[in-house]
Amino acid sequence: MNHHYPIPDSLTRAIRRTLPHGRLAVSRPAGCPSLPLYLFDPQVLEGPLSHDEAQAVVAEPAYWSFCWASGQVLAQWILDHPDTVAGKRVLDFGSGSGIVAVAAAMAGAAEAIACDLDGDALAAARANAELNGVEIALCDDWHRRPSSLDLITAADVLYDRDNRPFLQAFREAAGGVLLADSRVRDLEEPGYDVLDMVSASTWPDLGEFEEFNQVRLYRAG
Secondary structure, eight states: OBOSSOOOHHHHHHHHHHSTTOOEEEEOOTTSTTSOEEEEOGGGSSSSOOHHHHHHHHHSOOGGGSBOHHHHHHHHHHHHOGGGTTTOEEEEETOTTOHHHHHHHHTTOSEEEEEOSOHHHHHHHHHHHHHTTOOOEEESOGGGOOSSEEEEEEESOTTSGGGTTHHHHHHHHEEEEEEEESSOSOOOOTTEEEEEEEEOOOBSOOOOOGGGGEEEEEEEO
16 A cells, blocks of 8 residues: 555545445555556455445445456556557546556557546546546546547446447447456457456455456457
8 A cells, every 4th residue: 555645535535425434545456556546445444345345335336446357457458568559549438447548548548538427436537547647538428428539448347238238339439449357258249359368356355256357358340
């Protein structure tokens, strides 16, 4: 943990709407350690999250305060392959903490856009971009996204099967798609090819089933 950065008051208020005793700290996810983020601080807990607390996180999700395994893997992949985003207009769908959008900005994207319906997530993404010394744009609705996108990125958005149609929509909206997912074992989606499989865990660790720690990376276009 790194406590040298002041935590934005707006983010502290946001986390406490879900977990009254919640607190944020700057930490570096194990799967993408070069990128510090404002994330939930597990040191406020007596040990790991209890079952009830974990359920509260899932029921009233402050998704942005955890860095999910797929987001870490996709962000690190972008940092390792900056040519994937360099000079491109990139939109990260369901951006949560913003780690993928921030990574795209750091890797030289012409514009990196964090897209999320949750206003708290967008505030966190902006704060995390500032923390890493880059600028990102914000979009609060996929249906109001900018035109002329070069690349769509998305991490862990298939936990809800209702989101499956987005896979085709992504391909129609941009020349390329980078997808990371740990929930669907076989994507079986035309046009998507497996790039890699990487092990990672949610940060801070939620003690999820090991099967959710295998992240598959896909590329389309």
